[in-house]
Amino acid sequence: MSETRFTDSHEWVRLEGDTATIGITKYAAESLGDVVFVEVPEKGRKVSAGAEAAVVESVKAASEVYAPVGGEVSEANAALEAKPATVNDDPEGAGWFFKVKGVSSADFTKLMTADAYAEFVKGL
Amino acid sequence: MRYLPLSDTDRSAMLARIGAPDMDALFRDVPRAAHVKLSAFNLPDMQGELEVDRALTKLAAKNIAAGAGPFFCGAGAYKHHVPSAVDHLIQRSEFLTSYTPYQPEIAQGTLQYLFEFQTQVALLTGMEVANASLYDGSTATAEAVMMAQRLTRRGKAILSGGLHPHYAQTVDTVAGLQGEIARSAVTPGKAEDIISLIDDQTACVVVQSPDVFGLIRNLRPIAEAAHAKGALLIAVVTEAVSLGLLESPGAQGADIVAAEGQSIGNGLNFGGPYVGLFATKEKFLRQMPGRLTGETVDVDGRRGYVLTLSTREQHIRREKATSNICTNSGLCTLAFTIHLSLLGEEGFTRLARLNHAKASALADRLAAIPGVELMTEAFFNEFTIKLPKPAAPIVDALAKKGVLAGVPVSRLMPHDKAMENLLIIAATETNTDDDFAALERALKEVL
Amino acid sequence: MEIDPNRRRVTAPGYHPPEELPTISGDRGLDHEEKLIFEIGRDGVTGVDLPNVQVAATRLGGQQRRAAIGLPGLSEPEVIRHYVRLSRMNYAIDSGLYPLGSCTMKHNPRLNEKMARLPGFGDLHPLAPASATQGALELISQLMNWLTQLTGMPAVAMSPKAGAHGELCGLLAIRAAIQARGETRPRILVPESAHGTNPATAAFAGFTVDEVPAKPDGRVDAEALKAKLGPDVAAIMLTNPNTCGLFEGEIIEIAKAVHAAGAYFYCDGANFNAIAGRVRPGDLGIDAMHINLHKTFSTPHGGGGPGAGPVVLSAALAPFAPIPLLVADKNGFRLVEDSNAVPAGTKPFGRMCAFHGQMGMFVRALSYMLSHGRDGVRQASEDAVLSANYILASLKDVMTAPFGDGPCMHEALFDDSFLEGTGVTTLDFAKAMIDEGYHPMTMYFPLVVHGAMLIEPTESESKGSLDAFIHVLREMALEAKAGKTARFAGAPRLAPRRRLDETQAARKPVLRWKRDELPQAAE
Structure with missing residues (x-):
């Protein structure tokens, strides 16, 4: 059973066991416009919650993707580097950025629920 | 004032539309204490074109232009013949008075020549990609060092003793903020040992070829040694014409090439504006500073060009940009591109051979003067000679005879007594046998 | 058959070109399309006459260039026409008001x-x-x-x-x-x-x-x-x-x-x-x-x-x-x-x-x-x-x-x-x-x-x-x-180019011309 949570910097996190899959939300992907470049972290890198972990760029904007939860990068979606459009096509599915293992559930439950995030976006 | 189209009648009508009583009302946000009267400026009032022309022509006449007599100065700036078509074309209003091509629909002229420029620079340097230029060779070198520091996440840069001292100082000033800048020995006319300085903290090795003394360097072993330690090789070229005769830095394993493009299309201009060439491997593209033009299509499917990958740049990345550079050398790149288009493969390689032939002939002549020693064995169009006495006073004495004999090494390395007698001499296609004879004669007179 | 990529027109869906009757050349009056110098040039032509001096390699430290550079050859009239045509695709202060804030496009x-x-x-x-x-x-x-x-x-x-x-x-x-x-x-x-x-x-x-x-x-x-x-x-x-x-x-x-x-x-x-x-x-x-x-x-x-x-x-x-x-x-x-x-x-x-x-x-x-x-x-x-x-x-x-x-x-x-x-x-x-x-x-x-x-x-x-x-x-x-x-x-409809695809330019950067880049046929 997996659950998805969200951040106010527009990342989503799906936790399965102690491994979290992280990407940017549909809202973020739409705001950025056509994504032209993605840089994902290398496997094995230790990230702390809130640290910069990846980069996503559209033609006119560049932004960091933060690790919403701390841990060790266990996998990165290298396919995005060749096909960044996937982030626009399927942001919360095939457009995932990286996975982090060794995540504490306490870190995870601090994040916004889907409903809370929907409310948050409405207010923007 | 001839450049100002508004008449006093216009100004009054405009103020009336604005609803302002006078000009001062428009400056009302300026604190009272900060308003100054014209008399605060101890400066002249407006002058006609004739008067300004006369005043500046008089100043210009106090200088000895390179074309005024026998001329042999190089050391990072070279006298070449620029075809008349170049200056004519770059003065076309549409090139001269346009801005950075931010509106590609009405700036295809600029964007296309930048694309041609990027291609030419990549071809000359033997690299995969080149940017749309930086300020000059020295700042390009500093940018290259910082790029290597970012790519390797290491701080240390090793500069060859043969790197132009102004370039080394520029790197020190700017890239020195990010890490240690080390320097190998200065060995005029001979290759120093730089390989043994490379360690696993080294971000990059910076080697100029031909170096400031004119020496052609073999970059291959340095590239191999650098790569073995995970460091990058930055090749610096100050005489772009040399690329017509010498193996390209890319073919020798360079990771980044930083070069001065002044020799192609651009005048001496007392040091600027010049044009910085910057080329690298495709895999390092994202860390490359400066503007890039890329090919694309418009909505009708017609080929066109746009500035691209601009997310690396300051106006989007702000404090995370790869560089703070904003302008490039627009019009100087155009001059470069047009001159190189005129030359083509045949013209450019002939030009390079001619330069080497001239310098070679001059070197033979000077080396035959008793007391003069040729220091540089392998050179392109520039070499260093050792005189029996200090070079700077000799250059001054020869300047009085109308001969600009070269650049004394003491001008660039003032604190090294061992360099006092060394003189860097360049010869290009612009030099004649009469020039050579004049230099030979003048030198013999003062030695 | 050589197909000139400049003449390639992949018409976007729903787009009708402004010309009632497209020209045969693809040019329109004073507006000329212009290829890259690399597509115009050829061997055996030059715009600068220089003596063909041969040099001995003895003083080059073994570093003489082995491969050709790949620069195109063009005569002076071709180079002038090329860059004059390019210039005409640019807006300039000399030709019109240039109200670019913070850039100060004043008379030169x-x-x-x-x-x-x-x-x-x-x-x-x-x-x-x-x-x-x-x-x-x-x-x-x-x-x-x-x-x-x-x-x-x-x-x-x-x-x-x-x-x-x-x-x-x-x-x-x-x-x-x-x-x-x-x-x-x-x-x-x-x-x-x-x-x-x-x-x-x-x-x-x-x-x-x-x-x-x-x-x-x-x-x-x-x-x-x-x-x-x-x-x-x-x-x-x-x-x-x-x-x-x-x-x-x-x-x-x-x-x-x-x-x-x-x-x-x-x-x-x-x-x-x-x-x-x-x-x-x-x-x-x-x-x-x-x-x-x-x-x-x-x-x-x-x-x-x-x-x-x-x-x-x-x-x-x-x-x-x-x-x-x-x-x-x-x-x-x-x-x-x-x-x-x-x-x-x-x-x-x-x-x-x-x-x-x-x-x-x-x-x-x-x-x-x-x-x-x-x-x-x-x-x-x-x-x-x-x-x-x-x-x-x-x-x-x-x-x-x-x-x-x-x-x-x-x-x-x-x-x-x-x-x-x-x-x-x-x-x-x-x-x-x-x-x-x-x-x-x-x-x-x-x-x-x-x-x-x-x-x-x-x-x-x-x-x-x-x-x-x-x-x-x-x-x-x-x-x-x-x-x-x-x-x-x-908009624009009347400029030398209409809006350009910046996404394509950034996703698949083409930053230089390459000899092997053969144009693809339209349609």
Whole structure:
């Protein structure tokens, strides 16, 4: 059973066991416009919650993707580097950025629920 | 004032539309204490074109232009013949008075020549990609060092003793903020040992070829040694014409090439504006500073060009940009591109051979003067000679005879007594046998 | 069969080309399509005649080139036609009003070009002996006098090659001054409305950047700024007049507070052209300011350079100016190029570049200054401010001016609230200006205003030209608001190219021509 949570910097996190899959939300992907470049972290890198972990760029904007939860990068979606459009096509599915293992559930439950995030976006 | 189209009648009508009583009302946000009267400026009032022309022509006449007599100065700036078509074309209003091509629909002229420029620079340097230029060779070198520091996440840069001292100082000033800048020995006319300085903290090795003394360097072993330690090789070229005769830095394993493009299309201009060439491997593209033009299509499917990958740049990345550079050398790149288009493969390689032939002939002549020693064995169009006495006073004495004999090494390395007698001499296609004879004669007179 | 990629037309779905009857050539009257030089050139042709000298490889250290370079061969007439055709695809000040805010597209006098090409300047070697360069050094000295007089500052560093390079020079001087005091101050305050170069430069010079918010009236929030001052702040970087085209009225108090906190005041001088001859930055308490000679003093923009960015310095920073230093003594002028042999009391922080700066730009700027004189410089600033206010006053009833209550300086700023609900964006509005024969204004900058449109007419436009421009913008705004949006959707229609696919350019960068790049057949 997996659950998805969200951040106010527009990342989503799906936790399965102690491994979290992280990407940017549909809202973020739409705001950025056509994504032209993605840089994902290398496997094995230790990230702390809130640290910069990846980069996503559209033609006119560049932004960091933060690790919403701390841990060790266990996998990165290298396919995005060749096909960044996937982030626009399927942001919360095939457009995932990286996975982090060794995540504490306490870190995870601090994040916004889907409903809370929907409310948050409405207010923007 | 001839450049100002508004008449006093216009100004009054405009103020009336604005609803302002006078000009001062428009400056009302300026604190009272900060308003100054014209008399605060101890400066002249407006002058006609004739008067300004006369005043500046008089100043210009106090200088000895390179074309005024026998001329042999190089050391990072070279006298070449620029075809008349170049200056004519770059003065076309549409090139001269346009801005950075931010509106590609009405700036295809600029964007296309930048694309041609990027291609030419990549071809000359033997690299995969080149940017749309930086300020000059020295700042390009500093940018290259910082790029290597970012790519390797290491701080240390090793500069060859043969790197132009102004370039080394520029790197020190700017890239020195990010890490240690080390320097190998200065060995005029001979290759120093730089390989043994490379360690696993080294971000990059910076080697100029031909170096400031004119020496052609073999970059291959340095590239191999650098790569073995995970460091990058930055090749610096100050005489772009040399690329017509010498193996390209890319073919020798360079990771980044930083070069001065002044020799192609651009005048001496007392040091600027010049044009910085910057080329690298495709895999390092994202860390490359400066503007890039890329090919694309418009909505009708017609080929066109746009500035691209601009997310690396300051106006989007702000404090995370790869560089703070904003302008490039627009019009100087155009001059470069047009001159190189005129030359083509045949013209450019002939030009390079001619330069080497001239310098070679001059070197033979000077080396035959008793007391003069040729220091540089392998050179392109520039070499260093050792005189029996200090070079700077000799250059001054020869300047009085109308001969600009070269650049004394003491001008660039003032604190090294061992360099006092060394003189860097360049010869290009612009030099004649009469020039050579004049230099030979003048030198013999003062030695 | 050879297919010319220039003739390739992949028609977008639903698009109908404006021509009723497409031409056979693909060209249209005076508008010619033009291939790349690499597609025109061929072997055996050259545009420069040179003797075919053969050289012995004995002196090349075994490093002679083995492979061909791959440059195309073209004759002189072909090269001239090629670049003339390219030039005709460019908008230029000489051909029309260029209202690009914050860029200052003013008239570029041709006398300046002639002066810079005098052999005594244009054909002068940077390392020629001092005796051969006295006129050039005297010219630099005269320009330094103009710059220090106009700014009311005691010193100026001439070598920076552009505005951003000048910013770096100023911050490195500040860094050196702080180090000389034995302090470390890592932080720099930058207003959120600043040019992107400001935070980029601060980071480049090793500082951290702390943003200061703007007030609703478009000025920097002086109270917020003061609250952020502290012993770790090295400097503030403020543009004045600011990027909203407004004068920072509290600037003197800000400077006092900055100095009281032991920090320095860096002013981005990009907009000095609004106040030159009327206000001296030195009187405002500024410690360093770069001057874009290509903005205020009319050196041509040249499609993106070259520029020049001398930096004026206060007495506190002057000792740290980079080499070379220009000095005058009984023997005339000379350059101090050795940081170990500098005049007493100076401690240069280093060197910004090889040689001595953008001499070619110095000649042009001085030619401009001598032509205008102090009275003409002042008049030019006043006319620039007058023209911007005229545009603001003439358009603010149909477009929306976020800070439109008071006078602006040399730029009129509008936001996109007048387009709300029309479906027309700032981008559409600006691109439609192209079809009307104008270069768009600066868009989406400054960032503090939504959908910003920043119009800088400069002093170079006649009243008739301004009126025509105002008429077009008024009609456009009225049409947009009336729901007549046809001319905005998909504009421009009449330019050499229509909107270009920037996404494709960035996703699959093609940054150079390659011989093996064979064009694909259309359809």
